[in-house]
Amino acid sequence: MARIPDAFIDELLARTDVVEVVGARVPLKRQGKEYSACCPFHDERSPSFTVSPTKQFYHCFGCGAHGTALSFLMNYDKLEFLDAVEELARRNGMEVPRETQQRNQNSDSRELYAALDAASRFFEKQLAGSDKAKAYLDQRGVDQNIRQQFSIGYAPDGYSALKDALGTDERRHKLLDRAGLYSKNDRGHVYDKFRDRVMFPIHDRRGRVIAFGGRVLDKDDGPKYLNSPETALFHKGRELYGLWQVRQANQKITRLIVVEGYMDVVSLFQFGVPQAVATLGTATTPEHAELLFRNAPDVYFCFDGDAAGQRAAWRALESVLPRMKDGRQGFFLFLPDGEDPDSIVRKEGVAGFDARLQQAMPLSEFFFNEIGKDIRLGTLDGKARLAERAKPLLAQIPDGAFADLMRLRLGELTGMGDPSRNRPAAPPPRISRKPQNPANKPSLVRSAIVRLLHHPALALSLQPPFAFAGLRLPGMELLLELLDIVQQRPDITTGALLEHFADRQEWDALHRLAMQEIPGDIENWRDELLDAIQQMERQLLQQRLEELQEKGRATGLDDADKYELRMLLQARASHR
Numbered sequence: 001m002a003r004i005p006d007a008f009i010d011e012l013l014a015r016t017d018v019v020e021v022v023g024a025r026v027p028l029k030r031q032g033k034e035y036s037a038c039c040p041f042h043d044e045r046s047p048s049f050t051v052s053p054t055k056q057f058y059h060c061f062g063c064g065a066h067g068t069a070l071s072f073l074m075n076y077d078k079l080e081f082l083d084a085v086e087e088l089a090r091r092n093g094m095e096v097p098r099e100t101q102q103r104n105q106n107s108d109s110r111e112l113y114a115a116l117d118a119a120s121r122f123f124e125k126q127l128a129g130s131d132k133a134k135a136y137l138d139q140r141g142v143d144q145n146i147r148q149q150f151s152i153g154y155a156p157d158g159y160s161a162l163k164d165a166l167g168t169d170e171r172r173h174k175l176l177d178r179a180g181l182y183s184k185n186d187r188g189h190v191y192d193k194f195r196d197r198v199m200f201p202i203h204d205r206r207g208r209v210i211a212f213g214g215r216v217l218d219k220d221d222g223p224k225y226l227n228s229p230e231t232a233l234f235h236k237g238r239e240l241y242g243l244w245q246v247r248q249a250n251q252k253i254t255r256l257i258v259v260e261g262y263m264d265v266v267s268l269f270q271f272g273v274p275q276a277v278a279t280l281g282t283a284t285t286p287e288h289a290e291l292l293f294r295n296a297p298d299v300y301f302c303f304d305g306d307a308a309g310q311r312a313a314w315r316a317l318e319s320v321l322p323r324m325k326d327g328r329q330g331f332f333l334f335l336p337d338g339e340d341p342d343s344i345v346r347k348e349g350v351a352g353f354d355a356r357l358q359q360a361m362p363l364s365e366f367f368f369n370e371i372g373k374d375i376r377l378g379t380l381d382g383k384a385r386l387a388e389r390a391k392p393l394l395a396q397i398p399d400g401a402f403a404d405l406m407r408l409r410l411g412e413l414t415g416m417g418d419p420s421r422n423r424p425a426a427p428p429p430r431i432s433r434k435p436q437n438p439a440n441k442p443s444l445v446r447s448a449i450v451r452l453l454h455h456p457a458l459a460l461s462l463q464p465p466f467a468f469a470g471l472r473l474p475g476m477e478l479l480l481e482l483l484d485i486v487q488q489r490p491d492i493t494t495g496a497l498l499e500h501f502a503d504r505q506e507w508d509a510l511h512r513l514a515m516q517e518i519p520g521d522i523e524n525w526r527d528e529l530l531d532a533i534q535q536m537e538r539q540l541l542q543q544r545l546e547e548l549q550e551k552g553r554a555t556g557l558d559d560a561d562k563y564e565l566r567m568l569l570q571a572r573a574s575h576r
Helices: 006-015 018-023 069-076 081-091 098-104 107-128 131-139 144-149 161-166 170-178 243-249 262-270 286-295 307-323 341-358 363-371 380-394 401-414 443-454 456-461 476-488 494-499 506-514 522-554 559-575
Strands: 029-031 034-037 049-052 057-060 153-155 182-184 190-192 197-203 209-216 225-227 255-259 276-278 298-304 329-335
Touching (some): 006 069, 006 494, 018 034, 018 049, 018 069, 057 494, 057 506, 069 081, 107 131, 107 153, 107 161, 107 170, 107 197, 131 197, 144 262, 161 170, 161 190, 197 243, 209 262, 243 262, 243 286, 255 262, 262 276, 262 341, 286 307, 298 307, 307 329, 307 363, 329 341, 329 363, 363 380, 363 401, 443 456, 443 494, 443 506, 443 522, 456 522, 476 494, 494 506
Parallel strands (some): 255 276
Antiparallel strands (some): 029 034, 049 057, 153 197, 182 190, 209 225
């Protein structure tokens, strides 16, 4: 993720109204101080999605989705972080700090993008003049609209058509070479990489051309598909062909269908299935899996039914398992021998293809089928082996209902049931007769954090340095960090304050605390915050007293320690 100064993000969110950003995409209804709607991130009949104009963030009580205007654009419009920042900056007439732009997209990168765009336009122009290439696409049933939608082109035969057309100077030659459009033979001679092929530009998530795939017109000519090599702009393990077009064609993406080839994607779009994407000549990677689920809750992997297809499906499952959060679903569709999505949709139409998707194998079923293939579950040894294979894989699934159900299914297959039910009952907890030390209770820190999240400006009621900072309580470092942020940004909103923790583990917990309903008004909250701080200062005094008393018992106190002890005892007496 690009690093942008926190002060700029704070200012950007301060100028942005999350209600306007969300309301432009989701119909909101006023309810008291907040707005509500049916959640755009999961299916529901009654509204559980709220947007708070005072706190400047949104939250869904159904699926748990939450965040600021920035995260909403990332999750709803499927923008990358920097793209979402730039979108909000444009809305507010702000300029993203120049050093950030230079670091993330310098002039050299812009020239590479320009060279690839010029190559794409060159290939499109060549298609218009090639009867052979147009006849091939006609025969495959690719109409003019789809050709334009995917910017399909043609690389002419010959070794220097692109080079002669675009490589007008030495710098342009070097750019085209770095963009992966040239090849070089053993004698050092440079020539066009793509020749006599139908060309499929590969777009990034902003719609920019970053690479190409080329398909031969005659199946006997060389490799069927030829892809661009990896470059500074193109990493095949992180990109999906067709994802840009899917985003443009679907206001809300409810599913993605992962297929193997460019023509499979194009044909599915042609026949009315505009949710298809393809990996680029590589197995499904963890980056692919994350990208897929960031864009749709349901992902269908469509493979051949042969052994190679089964292996590809298992590699996909291995990448997907660690990303199977609740609400996400994975399915596997295996096609008959000799068929691919292109041929199936031509024979059976969109209704037939959808019917096959409806019968696709759920990830859970495929998982247990695969790991149990060569196991005799009728034996104790077989059941033990199944458990041995499954447990390390199941441990990768994020905590939640899906993980619990997968472990429950393993218990059903092995007869072990829930392992926790077979453990001896834990002995009853020992009840200590010693009174609990209030300093061990984290409620004061939590109380202070909740009030700061509801109204950050309350932090200005406290003046640093904070006397209670040395108190050893859970959450103290987080409380001090929140106070420091507000001291530096006195006008910060709840949403902007939370944004500081967007990439950290505290993110979810802070959002839950910010959504808590607490009685009273701002004045009540200020009094409660100050009271909590005073209690913590008294606890710090007690903590230091106990340290000195322990030191006295262990090694004895010097004169300075004795003086401090007397002062602390007097202070404690005055506070009673």
